[in-house]
Amino acid sequence: MLKLKLSSKQHFPLATHEKLRFFCSASTAASMADTDSTTPKLMEQNSINPQIHIQQKPDPPFSRPLDPQHFVSALLHSKSISQVKEIHGKVVVNGMLQNLVVANKLLYLYAQHRALSTAYLLFCDMKERNSVTWSVILGGFSKVGDFIGSFGIFRKLIQCGVRPDNYNLPFVIRACRDMAEITSGKIVHGVVVRYGLELNRFVGAALVDMYAKCGEIEDARKMFDDMPSRDLVTWTVMVRAYAECGNPYESLFLFDLMMEGSVVLDKFAMVTVVSACAKLGAMNKATLVHDYLCKNKFSLDVVLGTAMIDMYSKCGCIESANDVFVRMKEKNVVSWSTMIAAYGYHGHGREALDTFDMMLSSGTLPNAITFVSLLYACSHSGLIEEGVRFFASMWDEYSLRPDVKHYTCMVDLLGRAGRLDEAFELVESMTMKKDEGLWCALLGACRIHGHVEMAERAANSLIQLQPHNPGHYVLLSNVYAKAGRWKDVAKIRNLMTQSRLKKVPGWTWIEVDNKIYQFSSGDETHPRSKEIYGMLKNLNEKLVQAGYVPDTSFVLQDVDEEVKVRILSAHSEKLAIAFALVATPSETPIRLTKNLRICGDCHTFSKFVSAVTQRVIVVRDANRFHHFKEGVCSCGDYW
DNA sequence: ATAGGGTTAG
Numbered sequence: 001m002l003k004l005k006l007s008s009k010q011h012f013p014l015a016t017h018e019k020l021r022f023f024c025s026a027s028t029a030a031s032m033a034d035t036d037s038t039t040p041k042l043m044e045q046n047s048i049n050p051q052i053h054i055q056q057k058p059d060p061p062f063s064r065p066l067d068p069q070h071f072v073s074a075l076l077h078s079k080s081i082s083q084v085k086e087i088h089g090k091v092v093v094n095g096m097l098q099n100l101v102v103a104n105k106l107l108y109l110y111a112q113h114r115a116l117s118t119a120y121l122l123f124c125d126m127k128e129r130n131s132v133t134w135s136v137i138l139g140g141f142s143k144v145g146d147f148i149g150s151f152g153i154f155r156k157l158i159q160c161g162v163r164p165d166n167y168n169l170p171f172v173i174r175a176c177r178d179m180a181e182i183t184s185g186k187i188v189h190g191v192v193v194r195y196g197l198e199l200n201r202f203v204g205a206a207l208v209d210m211y212a213k214c215g216e217i218e219d220a221r222k223m224f225d226d227m228p229s230r231d232l233v234t235w236t237v238m239v240r241a242y243a244e245c246g247n248p249y250e251s252l253f254l255f256d257l258m259m260e261g262s263v264v265l266d267k268f269a270m271v272t273v274v275s276a277c278a279k280l281g282a283m284n285k286a287t288l289v290h291d292y293l294c295k296n297k298f299s300l301d302v303v304l305g306t307a308m309i310d311m312y313s314k315c316g317c318i319e320s321a322n323d324v325f326v327r328m329k330e331k332n333v334v335s336w337s338t339m340i341a342a343y344g345y346h347g348h349g350r351e352a353l354d355t356f357d358m359m360l361s362s363g364t365l366p367n368a369i370t371f372v373s374l375l376y377a378c379s380h381s382g383l384i385e386e387g388v389r390f391f392a393s394m395w396d397e398y399s400l401r402p403d404v405k406h407y408t409c410m411v412d413l414l415g416r417a418g419r420l421d422e423a424f425e426l427v428e429s430m431t432m433k434k435d436e437g438l439w440c441a442l443l444g445a446c447r448i449h450g451h452v453e454m455a456e457r458a459a460n461s462l463i464q465l466q467p468h469n470p471g472h473y474v475l476l477s478n479v480y481a482k483a484g485r486w487k488d489v490a491k492i493r494n495l496m497t498q499s500r501l502k503k504v505p506g507w508t509w510i511e512v513d514n515k516i517y518q519f520s521s522g523d524e525t526h527p528r529s530k531e532i533y534g535m536l537k538n539l540n541e542k543l544v545q546a547g548y549v550p551d552t553s554f555v556l557q558d559v560d561e562e563v564k565v566r567i568l569s570a571h572s573e574k575l576a577i578a579f580a581l582v583a584t585p586s587e588t589p590i591r592l593t594k595n596l597r598i599c600g601d602c603h604t605f606s607k608f609v610s611a612v613t614q615r616v617i618v619v620r621d622a623n624r625f626h627h628f629k630e631g632v633c634s635c636g637d638y639w
Numbered sequence: 640a641t642a643g644g645g646t647t648a649g
Binding site for chain 2: 072100101102103104105107108130131132133134135136138139166167168170171174201202205206209231232233234235236237239240266267268269270271272274275278302303304305306307308309310332333334335336337338339340341367368369370371372373376405408409435437
């Protein structure tokens with residue numbers, strides 16, 4: 001029977017013959033490999049022993065062993081995990097697993113399909129391994145985010161006496177990065193040095209990224225500076241690192257350096273730069289970056305588009321943000337959330353809610369971040385009932401369990417509206433861990449509404465969590481000051497002096513002629529300082545005529561009224577506004593960024609300036625945007 | 640035969 005079948009095969013043309021043999025092997029493979037229901041029935045009918053078949057092949061053309069390349073290309077064209085398994089079977093029965101190229105390719109495909117257990121078994125079963133084998137299995141573990149697994153493989157690699165190289169080390173370094181494990185990262189860095197691979201661009205870039213994401217920006221920069229050749233990826237990593245650690249100014253400085261050099265930027269790099277612009281909030285820079293994008297014909301994909309929405313909205317230009325949003329063909333949950341957040345901190349609560357509705361209509365489901373944006377939008381626009389409803393709907397309608405961030409939004413929402421008892425009840429009802437942000441929101445609300453007793457409770461919790469953060473003491477002292485409890489203010493100030501805590505200084509910066517100027521309170525360091533104070537004096541007279549009354553309750557020092565007025569009149573945002581008035585043409589909008597929240601008096605001041613000078617003033621403070629126009633602020637004095 | 644960097648809140 002067997003003989004008969006074999007002899008009949010001799011008449012097949014070669015191609016058909018080989019195809020048939022291929023199928024025969026596959027059936028045996030299917031039974032030994034993972035359960036694979038997709039094995040064609042045809043194979044079972046031809047289930048003969050392929051070993052015998054090969055041995056008995058009569059003529060040389062037919063006995064030629066299959067080329068490993070044959071399997072490799074079959075694997076290359078495989079589309080699904082089941083196809084890979086099918087080919088795996090054929091590889092086994094043809095004795096091709098001994099071939100490293102074939103085995104590695106198989107391993108690689110399992111890793112790519114995240115079939116990690118299969119990949120791992122195959123890896124363990126391989127009698128011979130080379131550098132590729134190790135990198136591929138490490139890559140597999142890192143792809144599924146199993147960092148401990150990566151370390152285990154790396155240990156095995158060392159134990160087997162294999163040399164760590166420029167392929168496998170980046171995986172291990174990235175595992176440290178993703179776990180934000182600087183101690184492990186430094187150990188691996190030691191290994192890198194021992195094997196003399198510090199100067200390799202892949203290893204170096206991975207180390208820069210690792211240090212940056214572990215918050216060691218100086219070490220990252222040192223690695224970066226020491227690298228002999230920096231490619232675009234390394235640059236991108238470094239630009240992002242600065243933006244991430246709160247120094248977007250340095251990010252964009254690096255971007256300028258890249259532009260000076262002959263580096264051609266790609267989409268990844270541009271997204272990073274756009275995102276740095278968003279963090280910096282510098283409109284002129286944003287325009288330059290946009291021009292670069294247009295000139296170099298970057299297409300507006302979801303990620304780049306979303307980054308641009310964020311950039312324009314954080315530069316104070318909600319219209320341009322919306323232009324980009326409308327032009328984007330594809331939108332995902334991130335794009336929608338970004339647009340909702342944008343409307344939120346510009347105080348356009350209704351538009352935020354409309355955008356949320358449009359998002360639902362488009363069939364995109366909200367995630368936890370969407371709700372943070374949405375709830376803040378409600379909070380900033382005083383849409384209390386809507387906010388309460390959305391909060392409830394998270395779990396009821398979308399099965400999203402509110403986390404501490406959502407509770408924080410609710411405390412902010414209720415607290416600002418003066419519903420402090422409800423806010424406090426909500427905090428009490430929480431079963432999860434309460435963080436600083438939550439208590440800060442409550443404390444902030446207590447400050448607005450002068451609720452000293454609750455403020456003390458919130459501040460105590462805050463100080464327990466972070467005893468060395470000066471901001472918490474300052475907040476409490478603000479509450480006391482507002483209530484006129486100067487003895488308590490002094491007590492806090494003494495406490496801070498004893499613990500050597502210093503208040504974070506408030507600063508405002510402004511972009512004029514593509515240069516960024518920074519002002520602190522009472523600043524006299526600006527080259528045009530004389531003109532600025534002159535303008536301020538002049539301005540104050542006009543404002544007072546128009547009805548402006550300085551509100552010295554915002555001066556927290558316990559000094560004479562006259563001194564209070566002087567301190568108040570030299571707040572950093574007022575200096576920046578005065579500078580803009582002397583240094584820019586009369587129709588130019590004035591855009592400021594502050595690191596803290598705008599003070600109540602500066603808010604009133606800005607409204608009057610916008611009325612008296614006919615200038616539009618846009619202030620981005622730590623919380624949101626204020627658009628001042630013709631004496632009115634977009635926040636409706638509610639912030 | 641193997642390798643990397645990008646978007647949202649706080």
